[in-house]
Amino acid sequence: MSEALAYMAGFGNEFETEALAGALPKGQNAPQRCPYGLFAEQISGTAFTAPHGLNRRSWLYRLRPSVLHARRFAKRDQPLWKTAPASSPAQSVGAFRWSPSPMPTEELSFIAGVRTITTAGSADLRIGMAAHLYFVTQSMHDTYFCNADGELLIAPQQGELDLFTEFGRLHAAPGEICVIPRGVKFKVTVAGPARGYLCENYGAPFALPNRGAIGANGLANARDFHAPVAAFEDREEPGVLTFKWGGDFFDCALGYSPLDVVAWHGSYAPYKYDLRLFCPMGALLFDHPDPSINTVLSSASAETGVANVDFVIFPDRWQVAEHSFRPPWHHVNVMSEFMGLIFGRYDAKPEGFEPGGVSLHNALCPHGPDATAYELARASELKPERMSGALAFMFETRFPQHLTDYAATLPTLQKDYADCWSGLRKRFDGSFEGGSP
Ligand SMILES: O=C(O)Cc1cc(O)ccc1O
Numbered sequence: 001m002s003e004a005l006a007y008m009a010g011f012g013n014e015f016e017t018e019a020l021a022g023a024l025p026k027g028q029n030a031p032q033r034c035p036y037g038l039f040a041e042q043i044s045g046t047a048f049t050a051p052h053g054l055n056r057r058s059w060l061y062r063l064r065p066s067v068l069h070a071r072r073f074a075k076r077d078q079p080l081w082k083t084a085p086a087s088s089p090a091q092s093v094g095a096f097r098w099s100p101s102p103m104p105t106e107e108l109s110f111i112a113g114v115r116t117i118t119t120a121g122s123a124d125l126r127i128g129m130a131a132h133l134y135f136v137t138q139s140m141h142d143t144y145f146c147n148a149d150g151e152l153l154i155a156p157q158q159g160e161l162d163l164f165t166e167f168g169r170l171h172a173a174p175g176e177i178c179v180i181p182r183g184v185k186f187k188v189t190v191a192g193p194a195r196g197y198l199c200e201n202y203g204a205p206f207a208l209p210n211r212g213a214i215g216a217n218g219l220a221n222a223r224d225f226h227a228p229v230a231a232f233e234d235r236e237e238p239g240v241l242t243f244k245w246g247g248d249f250f251d252c253a254l255g256y257s258p259l260d261v262v263a264w265h266g267s268y269a270p271y272k273y274d275l276r277l278f279c280p281m282g283a284l285l286f287d288h289p290d291p292s293i294n295t296v297l298s299s300a301s302a303e304t305g306v307a308n309v310d311f312v313i314f315p316d317r318w319q320v321a322e323h324s325f326r327p328p329w330h331h332v333n334v335m336s337e338f339m340g341l342i343f344g345r346y347d348a349k350p351e352g353f354e355p356g357g358v359s360l361h362n363a364l365c366p367h368g369p370d371a372t373a374y375e376l377a378r379a380s381e382l383k384p385e386r387m388s389g390a391l392a393f394m395f396e397t398r399f400p401q402h403l404t405d406y407a408a409t410l411p412t413l414q415k416d417y418a419d420c421w422s423g424l425r426k427r428f429d430g431s432f433e434g435g436s437p
């Protein structure tokens with residue numbers, strides 16, 4: 001669809017890149033006069049004083065400073081993109097599931113096509129997240145977006161996205177993810193209709209999870225993440241930059257493109273990752289591990305070991321556990337679980353959870369395999385089995401997720417979802433054998 005783009009490999013590196021030879025100042029960040037007459041500007045993703053390893057900032061060398069792109073704000077409505085804390089959340093207790101929404105026929109840019117399903121925590125307090133669906137039928141040519149409320153993890157489910165950011169260009173197809181850090185300006189163009197999932201993370205930037213006893217390799221490996229090389233537009237056309245700030249949307253009229261960064265260096269940048277490169281770990285002898293074993297990215301909270309948000313996937317893998325119930329078990333989780341399906345079938349829900357669909361199992365709301373999956377797993381012969389062709393994911397947050405009115409009234413809401421467990425029957429009859437098979 002688009003020409004092959006160049007990237008730089010690594011997660012959270014100190015990258016440096018220039019679209020014009022010599023544009024990056026040598027040996028210092030802010031020379032008296034920058035090469036090519038560029039403006040030097042720092043963007044901070046963490047407090048100036050954040051410790052080594054967590055500190056994220058980049059230096060951008062651009063045609064105009066951002067302050068020229070952020071004046072004379074005009075507030076505008078974006079009624080279906082909600083921000084936590086939601087003012088009048090719909091009833092959110094229980095288990096919810098939605099069938100995929102059809103691809104819309106109206107003209108929708110990446111921003112106009114965002115529909116919030118849940119909000120959690122508080123954007124102002126820099127904790128929690130929102131889970132959205134996005135639908136795109138229209139490219140952004142002279143419109144640009146910048147989100148001060150959180151970073152955006154974009155997971156395409158159908159159709160490909162071209163992202164032109166201040167830091168350069170990224171391409172994302174289903175099976176890949178892109179992360180746009182808080183405060184980074186970008187636009188999205190498409191060659192055809194596209195839809196997918198969006199996690200708006202209000203908290204600490206996503207980072208690779210600690211692997212603990214797994215060691216230095218495996219799960220998502222740092223070298224498989226890719227940041228863009230510098231690319232810029234020198235485009236003097238009327239345009240609009242929309243800021244999301246404090247849950248509201250503000251337009252600034254521009255006479256030129258704000259994607260005007262000729263060179264940059266630093267550790268704060270967008271990146272992409274192909275989820276099929278995830279190296280899974282699992283149960284080599286018996287039982288089913290906690291899903292945290294499949295964490296791709298984690299946004300830390302102030303409490304050690306408890307994530308603000310984890311991004312977890314269920315990729316291709318072998319099942320070899322002996323004398324074990326292999327699918328996810330029945331459980332009651334203190335965290336809340338928003339799930340989506342990129343492609344294939346999810347083993348705990350062979351029917352009803354479709355690619356493009358959503359399920360929500362809120363904090364402490366019981367859930368697990370449906371009756372069909374349960375009976376199948378009890379009866380199946382436990383030979384080694386390759387689970388292939390499915391990619392499900394979870395946004396798991398420590399905060400309860402509140403449904404939006406939009407989500408609660410979507411025609412795709414499966415009102416009978418809870419019936420998928422009705423067939424789980426009592427086998428107990430007082431005898432040790434546990435009743436009928
Ligand atoms: O509920 C789900 O389907 C997600 C999930 C998967 C798993 O393997 C273990 C726990 C869990 O919450």
Ligand SMILES: [Fe+2]
Nearest residue numbers: 333337361367
């Ligand atoms: Fe779960």
